[in-house]
Structures are given as structure tokens and as C-alpha cells.
Amino acid sequence: MTHPKPPLEGIRAQIRSICDQAGRDADSVCLLAVSKTCTAAELAALADQGQRHFGENYLQEGLDKIAALTGRDLVWHFIGPIQSNKTRDIAAHFDWVHSVDRLKVARRLSEQRPAQRAPLNVCIQVNVDDEASKSGVSLAEVAALAEAVAALPNLRLRGLMAIPRADSDDHNRAAFRRLAMTLSHLRNTMPALDTLSMGMSADYPVAIEEGATVIRLGTALFGPRPARQ
Numbered sequence: 001m002t003h004p005k006p007p008l009e010g011i012r013a014q015i016r017s018i019c020d021q022a023g024r025d026a027d028s029v030c031l032l033a034v035s036k037t038c039t040a041a042e043l044a045a046l047a048d049q050g051q052r053h054f055g056e057n058y059l060q061e062g063l064d065k066i067a068a069l070t071g072r073d074l075v076w077h078f079i080g081p082i083q084s085n086k087t088r089d090i091a092a093h094f095d096w097v098h099s100v101d102r103l104k105v106a107r108r109l110s111e112q113r114p115a116q117r118a119p120l121n122v123c124i125q126v127n128v129d130d131e132a133s134k135s136g137v138s139l140a141e142v143a144a145l146a147e148a149v150a151a152l153p154n155l156r157l158r159g160l161m162a163i164p165r166a167d168s169d170d171h172n173r174a175a176f177r178r179l180a181m182t183l184s185h186l187r188n189t190m191p192a193l194d195t196l197s198m199g200m201s202a203d204y205p206v207a208i209e210e211g212a213t214v215i216r217l218g219t220a221l222f223g224p225r226p227a228r229q
């Protein structure tokens, strides 16, 4: 079976046009290619078209691809749940972590960030729908965690990330707006925060309208993923 070329150009054009309509600069939205379950060859094909930012959910899989694609000047984002025994490898090999949701993990990432690397960019994952089953800190707890994380020496707190529920009837507009409001409040005391990581294949146009600065696309770029065991 031959794979059609990934629809990267079309998505880029769509991002530009949504930004135009929303009065935003198209450069203010970073397209993160969520490449879990994809092969290093698929990532390389996208990198050949100028895609630089890749997001991985599973540590070993991510490390294998980082090693396979070394020398290509790519930016690697860890976006999956973090077990504390995995922080050392994340801190050593990734440029960004979107899924920090407790201080213990943030402390370990800071302690384990190699001295020769720039501070690790991190976002705090927010459970923006207050769903019992979801990871992420509750809206009420974000400010305290953000202050503690911002004080860690080898991390650079950049902003907030959320994975809203899949079944909302407004394409998650209300949830995106809550996250954007929360960032805007934090910026009163932490003006350097500049990142809203929100929006996936099913809802990224709305996320951009609501201020997303990073959209995380898997299916839209690579097609449907095989089910994981």
C-alpha cells in the first residue's frame, strides 16, 4: 500500500486562514505533530517538508525516534502521562514537557535536567473539565503549582496544556476559554508565560480561535492510529 503524502500543506494553509479571520499572526500558532505509533521514517518524511516540532506520549518510543532522527534539528515535546521513574530520560532528551501535573515530577525534571542543556520548557496540564478520570491539576490548584514550578532552576514554565473531554457539544470552546482565562490570570504575576497548548485533530480550529499557541495534531497529519494493547 502506498501512503499518500501527509496533508501538511493543507493544514498549514488552514491555520493561516483561521488566524487571518481571528486577527492573529499565523506565526503565533505552533503546529506540533503528534507522532505516537508512527515510525521514524514517517517522521522523517514530515521533517523533509519542514515540520520541526514532534510530540511523543510514550517514553521508549520517543527515545528511539529521537535517536533515529538525531542531527535534524527537531524539537521534541513529551506530552504523555509521566511516571516519576521516567523523569530522568525525559529531562535528558526532550525540549518540552506539556504534561506536568504535580510538583514531585517537576522537581525531579529540574534536578535531572543535564547542566549543559537549556532549561526544560514545561507546561502545566490542567484538568479543564474537572473529570475524575483525567490527569491534570484542577483549575483551583493551577496557580499554586505554577508558582512552585516557576521557582525551579532548570525548568522554564511556559504555560498551560489541556485535553478537554471528547464529547462536548461546542468543540470544546468553553473548555478552551477557561484555559485561556486561567493563563491570562497567571500572566498578571508571571508575564513571561506565553503558551496555551490546546486543540487536537477534532477541534483545533476552535482552539486557535480561542488563543491556542500550540496545537497538537496526530490523526489529521498521519491518519487513524492502530489501537494499542
Ligand SMILES: *Cc1c(COP(=O)(O)O)cnc(C)c1O
Residues within 6 Å of the ligand: 034, 036, 057, 079, 080, 163, 200, 201, 202, 216, 217, 218, 219, 220
Ligand atoms: C494523541 C494525542 C494528541 C493528538 O490527537 P489527535 O486527535 O490524533 O490529533 C494530542 N494531544 C495528546 C496529549 C495526545 O495524547
